[in-house]
Amino acid sequence: MSVSGNLMDFLDEPFPDVGTYEDFHTIDWLREKSRDTDRHRKITSKSKESVWEFIKGLLDAWSGWVVMLLIGLLAGTLAGVIDLAVDWMTDLKEGICLSAFWYSHEQCCWTSTETTFEDRDKCPLWQKWSELLVNQSEGASAYILNYLLYILWALLFAFLAVSLVRVFAPYACGSGIPEIKTILSGFIIRGYLGKWTLLIKTVTLVLVVSSGLSLGKEGPLVHVACCCGNFFSSLFSKYSKNEGKRREVLSAAAAAGVSVAFGAPIGGVLFSLEEVSYYFPLKTLWRSFFAALVAAFTLRSINPFGNSRLVLFYVEDVETLIKETDYNGFPVVVSRDSERLIGFAQRRELILAIKNARQRQEGIVSNSIMYFTEEPPELPANSPQPLKLRRVLNLSPFTVTDHTPMETVVDIFRKLGLRQCLVTRSGRLLGIITKKDVLRHMAQMANQDPESIMFN
Structure with missing residues (x-):
């Protein structure tokens, strides 16, 4: 082969294994860029030969947006399912809904008309384990039984999560963000974003969060979204045969993961741009916005929190x-x-x-x-x-909790110029405190220590 020969002729090998990388190796960014340029040149030249080739060229050009749409839909759906499952399994440690066992505590009591404000967390359809097993809701024996079953459920969830990860998908452990940053920088880790990892990660994420361990689902959702991106990119030869182009998809998938984790599409794109991605061209920026928005709207349409x-x-x-x-x-x-x-x-x-x-x-x-x-x-x-x-x-109205010191409430009214502020407990409305209430309190506490007064 002469030195003046076309470099693309050398790269265009007929053997299927040529151009791939071994596990735990680094990709050649210049080579991947050259291969994509050559592929695009061939598609452009063939598009002038027939109408069918022109249509294939259009499909190739739009394949990136199609992949972003699919990633957003699947990532948002999985995030919604995870939220619903976590809500149900967390309440399962305390009791069960008699009318429909797949309902969480709040869902079970939505339609109940027998609740009062004082006992708004209780309804006949929802029974604690002590009520279901020994027909007792109060007393020391009921408390001990509920406590033991709560611990047993938590241990069972944690044990199942550890067993599934250890046996079926060791790569599903951890948040996954450091490894994803490594992959996006050009490192090859086979199986880390595979379909089996996606399945086990989704199931064990529900189990771990429901068990009550000090672990969140925000970081793992980025890993889940990147697994979705790797799956859909493998369906299109434009991305499956080019590791550099695949990482453009994974960068957008990371943005979609942050979007569904925090409900912030713009924050997800900025996270992918500033913290995760090594290669982030301008077109990937707009596609990341699109994937993050689709994921956020999908999660919102599922409405896991009601x-x-x-x-x-x-x-x-x-x-x-x-x-x-x-x-x-x-x-x-x-x-x-x-x-x-x-x-x-x-x-x-x-x-x-x-x-x-x-x-x-x-x-x-x-x-x-x-x-x-x-x-x-x-x-x-x-x-x-x-x-x-x-x-x-x-x-997003201004709110305080029932445990907020009155001194802090007075300071909020004074600095923000509020006329009223809502009082909540765990997201539930308790009442409203107005400017007149604050002025009345200041007059009454003129000769007392405000720090010792809690809003109750």
Whole structure:
């Protein structure tokens, strides 16, 4: 072979194993870039020969976006399933739902009408293990039995997780982020992003988090998303035969993993750009945004935490509430049973929204259903036009817990100029503290130590 020969002719070998890398070796970035350039040149030249070759060229150009779409869909779906499974198995250590054993504690009590505010965590459909086994809910024996079963369930989950990882997929241990950074820098670790690792990692992640160990699912979700990216990239020759192009997909998959872990698509892209990726071209940046957004929207549509199960109101109910009270706003919760806080709606914005809807939207009447969800509720065919008020809902109102010192509450009101602040406990609404309450407290505590006073 002459020195002036084309380098691509040398690289274009007919043997299938030529151009691959051994395990625990480093890829040649320049070689992978040259091979991709040659492949693109051949596709461009063939696209002028026939219509079919032109269509194949278009499919090759769009394959990157297709892979990003598939990664986002699968990563978001797995994250939603993991959240639902963790919620159920965590509550399984305490009891079980009699009507449907696959329901968590909160899901089991959603439809119950026999709960009170004081005992809002109790409902007849949910029974602790002591109630189910020995028909006792109070007393020392019931407490000891519940405690022992809680420990046994936690040990069982942890043992199953360790056994599955040790026997079937040793690469599934750990968060996976250091190894993914190594892989994205060009190192080859065969099997670390395989299908078997994806399956075991997903199952054991649920078991480990449910067992109560001091481990989170944020880091492992990045590993899970990268396994999804490796799986889909193997379906397209553009990425399966080029390790450099494969790492572009894995960089975007890492962004999707952070997106579903924290609900922050932009943060996921920045994490992949700044912390993980070694090679991050501009086109990968936009594809990473796309994959992260698809993953976040998929997770949101699954709605593992039930944030869309908001109480429905009639227009006349809200108008009556506004007319009979002089409150500046109203907190919105998931349901009457769960009392989980969703947001806060200002009085003025509710009045303007209802007024504009009556003037501009046809079919809005007093018995129209009002909802604060993204999607409209399922209503009978003869129901009037529903009114969506999601846009007037403040999804991140200022909140304090019932254990927040009153000195801190006063400081928050003074520095932020708040008129009211919501009081919560574990995400559940307890009440509202207003500016007048703070001023009244300051007057009463003028001769006392504020640090010794807790808000109760």
